[in-house]
Every structure is written in C-alpha cells, then in structure tokens.
Amino acid sequence: MxxxxxxxxxxxxxxxxxxxxxxxxxxxxxxxxxxxxxxxxxxxxxxxxxxxxxxxxxxxxxxxxxxxxxxxxxxxxxxxxxxxxxxxxxxxxxxxxxxxxxxxxxxxxxLKLEWVYEAPVKESVANNRVVTEKVACPLIPPPPAELAIWYQLAMLGDIHELQKQATHLEQVDKKYLPFAQKLQKLAKTFEHEQISAWLEPLMAENHTATTCPSQPLDIKHNVILVIDDNPVNLGVIVAYLKNAGFQILTAQNGEIGLKMAKIARPNLILLDVMMPGIDGFETCKRLKAIDTLEDIPVIFMTALAKY
The missing domain is CATH 3.40.50.2300 (Response regulator)
Structure with missing residues (x-):
C-alpha cells in the first residue's frame, strides 16, 4: 500500500x-x-x-x-x-x-483489513533460563443458533444487545473470549455492517440462514432508530436513551437506515442531516415515500444553527 x-x-x-x-x-x-x-x-x-x-x-x-x-x-x-x-x-x-x-x-x-495481533506469550523456566513460547488464540465461534441471533441483531443495528451477547459469551467459556472480544471491538464503533459481513461466512460453514429477518428480533414498544454517521454521537445518544428505557437501533448512513426502518418499523427516527452518501433530507424523503413508513415521526439532528 x-x-x-x-x-x-x-x-x-x-x-x-x-x-x-x-x-x-x-x-x-x-x-x-x-x-x-x-x-x-x-x-x-x-x-x-x-x-x-x-x-x-x-x-x-x-x-x-x-x-x-x-x-x-x-x-x-x-x-x-x-x-x-x-x-x-x-x-x-x-x-x-x-x-x-x-x-x-x-x-x-x-482498506478492508483484518489486523493479526501477536499472540500472548507464556514463560517457563528451563535450565535456569526463561523460555518464551507463543500461545495461539484461535477465534472459536459460538454455536450456530447464537451466530444466527448475532447476525439478526447486527442487521437490525441493535448494538446494545450485541454487546450484552458478547459479554455473556465471555462468561460462558474462556475458549470464546477472542471471538467475543472481536465482536465487542466492532460493536463499540457501531460497525454492524462489518459484523454482518464477518459472521456470514461462519454461518455458511454451519449451514445457517443469513437472510434479513422478516420480523424483527424481540422488537418491543418505544423503539427508536438513530441514523448518524458519527460513532461518538451514536454512543452518547444510545447511552442516554437506553437509560430512559427505550430500545435503540442504529445505522451509520441513510441507505442502511432505510433498510433497518423497513425491517424494524420503529416508533421514532432520529436522523442526522449531514451524512456521506444520501444526506438526511434525501433519506427522509425516501422514508416518507414508503407507505408503511410514512407515518413514523422523524426528528432531524444537526450542528448547524441554520439550514
């Protein structure tokens, strides 16, 4: 490069x-x-x-x-x-x-990279010398049923629930720790598209369906879809609204937001105005053109005092 x-x-x-x-x-x-x-x-x-x-x-x-x-x-x-x-x-x-x-x-x-980190080392004493060995840390995926749940959560943009699932996996068995840590890392920056792409080949190996859910996973009342390309903004909004008892779905651009809105049919959409690709205005226009979504309230978010 x-x-x-x-x-x-x-x-x-x-x-x-x-x-x-x-x-x-x-x-x-x-x-x-x-x-x-x-x-x-x-x-x-x-x-x-x-x-x-x-x-x-x-x-x-x-x-x-x-x-x-x-x-x-x-x-x-x-x-x-x-x-x-x-x-x-x-x-x-x-x-x-x-x-x-x-x-x-x-x-x-x-650049579509995957970093390969040096494995942790294990030290032992032999003949009065410290012997250092590399310890392999393979990414062992969880059972197919759990992969399917994670995939659907990623498709819905339910990052909070993904993080909970990863934390639970860490506690189930130490062999899943590297896998759960990678999921946590991607979830922390709201990379649900990357999570989906990462899980798809693993699911294919286990003959698990990778289609979008026809009905959302455990979608409750008071669901808010937040569409914003800034991970920091997403983190603040998600934390605040989660504490208030709302179920939050996230999308980092307008195109993903449209797909998630069709799947989840949220009660409210918080929409950033300035985004790469299709901006908030165009996203809102397309939302309102869909019969099943036209009545969902949309609130614009912007750092601009005038627009």
Whole structure:
C-alpha cells in the first residue's frame, strides 16, 4: 500500500508493512498522488502552498484518482468543519493529536483489513533460563443458533444487545473470549455492517440462514432508530436513551437506515442531516415515500444553527 502523509504525523506505519510516501504540502500531495496512485491518502487540511481542501478537490477531479480513499487529519473539533472536509471529497476524518487505535480502525474499515495481533506469550523456566513460547488464540465461534441471533441483531443495528451477547459469551467459556472480544471491538464503533459481513461466512460453514429477518428480533414498544454517521454521537445518544428505557437501533448512513426502518418499523427516527452518501433530507424523503413508513415521526439532528 502507498500512503501520503505529513512529516509531523506521529504514527509509524512502515513497521506494519505499509509503503509510506511523504508530501510537504497540498501541491506536492497532488503530484505524488498522480505519480503513485496510492491506496489511501492521509492529508492534513492546513498546509502551505496549497491547502488540504484544495488538494482533495483537485484529486477528485482526476478520473484515475477519484475513488482513492482520503482521510482528513485536523485539530478542528467543530462538526461543521468536519462536514466541510467530507463535502470537499474526504471519506473520513481523524482528529489531532492522532490516536493510533483510531487510525488503525479507519485503515481496517476503508482498506478492508483484518489486523493479526501477536499472540500472548507464556514463560517457563528451563535450565535456569526463561523460555518464551507463543500461545495461539484461535477465534472459536459460538454455536450456530447464537451466530444466527448475532447476525439478526447486527442487521437490525441493535448494538446494545450485541454487546450484552458478547459479554455473556465471555462468561460462558474462556475458549470464546477472542471471538467475543472481536465482536465487542466492532460493536463499540457501531460497525454492524462489518459484523454482518464477518459472521456470514461462519454461518455458511454451519449451514445457517443469513437472510434479513422478516420480523424483527424481540422488537418491543418505544423503539427508536438513530441514523448518524458519527460513532461518538451514536454512543452518547444510545447511552442516554437506553437509560430512559427505550430500545435503540442504529445505522451509520441513510441507505442502511432505510433498510433497518423497513425491517424494524420503529416508533421514532432520529436522523442526522449531514451524512456521506444520501444526506438526511434525501433519506427522509425516501422514508416518507414508503407507505408503511410514512407515518413514523422523524426528528432531524444537526450542528448547524441554520439550514
């Protein structure tokens, strides 16, 4: 993989097997992108000569570069500025100072990677020497019936229930611990699409159906569907409403939100206005065009004072 990044970037990706190429400003970034056609670009948005905004916009105008993944790096904490970065053509946002775990999570998502972590070590004493051995930690899946439940929960976006199921699995048998920990990691960042994709081949091996549920799993009254592309916002909203006794389903973009609304038919939808892909306005328009969903109340969420 090739990647553009600033010299001030604190995370060293080369030991992980990435080929890293540097650019000092936006103009050089565009030139290097044309020359190398990297798999991913990490770009600062405030640079001399040409800003990151200008560089990204120019890159998106080049046919052979229009689909390259671009992640903006910025110290800005304002949601409006983050939306401007996405509108300029960035695929995602990474705040400064850069947190390695957040960076790795973005690389995993956008480059379809699966990190292989070094196995824990076991030490023993032999002939007055410490002998270190690697201990394998295989991902042992739970029984097919539980996989099916997890898959349906992921399809519904019920992250809270997925986390409960993973916690329960950890307590059932230690052999499931690595599997449950991976599920917890994906659930923590509301990656229910990734969870579904991860579970599908495991279910196929066990001849378990992977179709969407015709009826939601244990859908109760007071169900709220939250559609927002920001995991932090989702986390705050889910925690607050869960404590108030609501059953919460989540979706990270409008297209997934539409699918979940059709499956779950929630009592209320909280809808972010600014999202990549189809925005909140278009999502609401499509929702209201569906006979079975047109009467569901929709509340817009936005950081903008005027829209």
């Amino acid at each position: 090739s990647s553009e990044r600033q010299r001030s970037h604190p995370t060293n990706l080369e030991p992980l097997g990435f080929e890293v190429v540097l650019a000092k400003n936006g103009q050089e970034e565009v030139a290097r992108a044309k020359e190398l056609q990297p798999d991913l670009i990490l770009t600062d948005m405030v640079m001399p000569v040409m800003t990151g905004f200008e560089a990204v916009q120019e890159i998106r105008q080049i046919p052979e570069l229009k689909d390259i993944i671009i992640i903006a790096i910025s110290a800005s904490a304002f949601e409006v500025e983050r939306e401007q970065m996405l509108r300029a053509g960035c695929d995602d946002f990474l705040p400064k100072p850069v947190d390695a775990s957040k960076l790795f999570a973005l690389l995993e998502t956008h």
